[in-house]
Amino acid sequence: xxxxxTLAQVSLFAALxxxxxxxxxxxxxxxxxxxxQTLGVMLAGCLLGPxxxxxxxxxFLCGVALGLPLLSGGRGGPAVFLAxxxxxxxxxxxxxxxxxxxxxxxxxxxxxxxxxxAVIASALGGLLCIHACGVLGLMGIAGLTARQALLGTLVFxxxxxxxxxxCALVVxxxxxxxxxxxxxxxxxP
Amino acid sequence: xxxxxxEHRSWLHACPAGLKLGVLALLGAVLYAMHGVPILGLAALAxxxxxxxxxxxxxxxxxxxxxxxxxxxLLLGLHAALGQWQAGVLSVLRLxxxxxxxxxxxxxxxxxxxxxxxxxxxxxxxxxxxRSERLALQLALMLRFTEHFFVLWRRLDDAHxxxxxxxxGLRLLAPLTLRMLDAARRVADTLExxxxx
Amino acid sequence: MPELQNVTLIRGQRTIFEALSLRLDAxxxxxxxxxxxxxxxxxxLLCGLDLPSQGSVRVAGVAAHALSRERPGLxxxxxxxxxxxxxxxxxxxxxALSLTRGARVRxxxxxAARQFLxxxxxxxxxxxxxxxxxxxxxxxxxxxxLLIAKxxxxxxxxxxxxxxxxxxxxxxAEVAKLDxxxxxxxxxxxxxxxxxxxxxxxxxxxxxxxxxxxxxxAYAADVAQxxxxxxxxxxxxxxxxxxxx
Numbered sequence: 001x002x003x004x005x006t007l008a009q010v011s012l013f014a015a016l017x018x019x020x021x022x023x024x025x026x027x028x029x030x031x032x033x034x035x036x037q038t039l040g041v042m043l044a045g046c047l048l049g050p051x052x053x054x055x056x057x058x059x060f061l062c063g064v065a066l067g068l069p070l071l072s073g074g075r076g077g078p079a080v081f082l083a084x085x086x087x088x089x090x091x092x093x094x095x096x097x098x099x100x101x102x103x104x105x106x107x108x109x110x111x112x113x114x115x116x117x118a119v120i121a122s123a124l125g126g127l128l129c130i131h132a133c134g135v136l137g138l139m140g141i142a143g144l145t146a147r148q149a150l151l152g153t154l155v156f157x158x159x160x161x162x163x164x165x166x167c168a169l170v171v172x173x174x175x176x177x178x179x180x181x182x183x184x185x186x187x188x189p
Numbered sequence: 190x191x192x193x194x195x196e197h198r199s200w201l202h203a204c205p206a207g208l209k210l211g212v213l214a215l216l217g218a219v220l221y222a223m224h225g226v227p228i229l230g231l232a233a234l235a236x237x238x239x240x241x242x243x244x245x246x247x248x249x250x251x252x253x254x255x256x257x258x259x260x261x262x263l264l265l266g267l268h269a270a271l272g273q274w275q276a277g278v279l280s281v282l283r284l285x286x287x288x289x290x291x292x293x294x295x296x297x298x299x300x301x302x303x304x305x306x307x308x309x310x311x312x313x314x315x316x317x318x319x320r321s322e323r324l325a326l327q328l329a330l331m332l333r334f335t336e337h338f339f340v341l342w343r344r345l346d347d348a349h350x351x352x353x354x355x356x357x358g359l360r361l362l363a364p365l366t367l368r369m370l371d372a373a374r375r376v377a378d379t380l381e382x383x384x385x386x
Numbered sequence: 387m388p389e390l391q392n393v394t395l396i397r398g399q400r401t402i403f404e405a406l407s408l409r410l411d412a413x414x415x416x417x418x419x420x421x422x423x424x425x426x427x428x429x430x431l432l433c434g435l436d437l438p439s440q441g442s443v444r445v446a447g448v449a450a451h452a453l454s455r456e457r458p459g460l461x462x463x464x465x466x467x468x469x470x471x472x473x474x475x476x477x478x479x480x481x482a483l484s485l486t487r488g489a490r491v492r493x494x495x496x497x498a499a500r501q502f503l504x505x506x507x508x509x510x511x512x513x514x515x516x517x518x519x520x521x522x523x524x525x526x527x528x529x530x531x532l533l534i535a536k537x538x539x540x541x542x543x544x545x546x547x548x549x550x551x552x553x554x555x556x557x558x559a560e561v562a563k564l565d566x567x568x569x570x571x572x573x574x575x576x577x578x579x580x581x582x583x584x585x586x587x588x589x590x591x592x593x594x595x596x597x598x599x600x601x602x603x604a605y606a607a608d609v610a611q612x613x614x615x616x617x618x619x620x621x622x623x624x625x626x627x628x629x630x631x
Contacts, residue, residue, distance in 0.1 A: 014331040
């Protein structure tokens with residue numbers, strides 16, 4: 001792929017993360033916030049493939065590190081990498097990479113199989129991976145025990161499962177609208 | 190959409206960006222190694238004083254202080270609910286100290302300086318396919334695309350409202366993605382022409 | 387001076403051009419024709435964005451597709467939608483990009499961009515955010531970013547499409563002042579009537595090639611004729627079987 005195309009796509013998905021961070025948080029009844037940024041990670045992985053998705057999320061995190069208020073709630077600056085939830089943040093690039101790597105290996109012959117593959121890829125990368133990193137972060141930074149951290153993270157799992165489905169729907173639309181798009185960054189569509 | 194950098198010069202503005210970033214990382218590690226409430230309390234106080242010493246330069250981030258306090262309360266509440274008061278206090282003190290330190294750094298370092306530091310810090314990732322040069326260009330593109338997303342979203346939403354009488358919401362995410370992927374293709378053409386490769 | 391030799395371009399199932407040969411030597415060349423005739427495709431071949439399936443496209447003696455570092459100095463293109471061309475958030479940074487080609491923005495490039503804007507009386511545009519400019523102003527920024535790179539050949543793909551009337555006259559005047567070769571595609575024929583050479587493209591073939599006034603008149607007449615033919619065909623009532631006796 002031409003470097004200009006890579007550059008454009010990577011910046012585009014970094015922007016998508018920013019957009020998800022800038023729209024106001026949706027709060028569920030119990031006061032649990034739903035942020036869409038993990039959806040951005042899943043979409044980047046499924047649509048760009050491991051390398052470019054990693055690049056996109058790293059680019060986004062650079063913007064955040066530079067002080068741009070792009071995390072949901074208007075947060076930004078290096079401080080966010082030292083907060084208790086930093087584990088989740090650092091899990092994003094890894095999650096994007098894993099999602100992309102899985103998506104590239106699963107079948108995507110028709111829009112429907114592509115969507116199913118997207119659910120699996122997002123669940124493995126966007127959900128499992130990110131939560132694992134988040135739990136490690138909670139243990140290391142907030143000093144929670146493994147059990148406490150795991151319980152704490154479980155609250156967010158239903159919302160993230162929904163995002164896997166949303167991701168699959170978008171992948172389905174892209175597979176239909178742009179049939180020669182290389183899902184997961186594979187070499188042939 | 191600006192950054193959190195302040196044009197009011199403080200004493201910290203004169204320090205080079207790489208030094209500040211390095212010291213921040215070091216202090217972060219040190220703070221996690223400390224375990225006593227009195228000593229962490231002192232450290233947190235010192236950080237508060239440092240932050241306050243920047244004076245008017247802290248204006249861009251003052252509203253974030255509210256969010257920081259809220260996060261501290263929530264963290265303390267979480268630990269209290271688990272019956273671990275002391276761990277909670279320690280966590281809060283660390284969070285306070287580190288956040289204030291990095292906010293101080295953010296307001297006193299111009300984005301271009303941080304950019305240069307980040308570019309060199311990212312070089313090891315080139316092996317994984319992350320291109321660290323042209324970081325400024327990539328960030329600029331990211332911001333332009335972010336603006337473009339919102340403009341397109343509003344346009345799609347208007348069209349949706351006219352045709353169905355309801356707001357579009359997340360339903361528009363899929364068509365929006367398609368339009369933006371298309372726009373990315375055209376932007377790639379422009380990049381190829383203007384950058385030469 | 388760009389040159390196409392025996393160029394065939396196939397995109398998917400469609401053949402856009404077949405064995406097209408052109409020597410584009412005039413200083414001002416207009417490109418007119420229906421949508422889908424191949425105007426944008428021709429520009430993309432000249433820029434080197436697309437590779438012909440057969441034949442060669444050369445600019446200043448070099449294959450267009452092989453150009454890389456030298457390309458911005460040789461060819462510049464202005465696309466229709468300014469929002470998809472402007473990359474940096476501020477005007478001065480955007481113009482400086484044309485000079486630095488993506489490497490870190492150098493102080494001297496920024497200086498040169500500011501001087502360029504001041505010389506045109508647009509000094510107050512320097513720090514302005516592109517998002518605060520109107521559509522016409524944004525297109526002007528694209529134009530300036532193109533000019534500051536000083537390419538030998540400028541391709542303008544329907545530049546008048548979103549400009550108001552004063553904006554169109556202003557762009558006309560700017561184009562007239564330029565030293566370099568300009569190729570311009572448009573649906574507003576009056577802008578290319580005075581050009582020394584206008585190409586009328588129809589389904590990938592050059593239907594007419596000559597002085598602007600003649601080719602524009604011929605194209606306009608052809609469109610009018612097709613229009614009246616289709617109106618006549620739609621107006622005539624169909625003869626139903628039961629009408630005959």
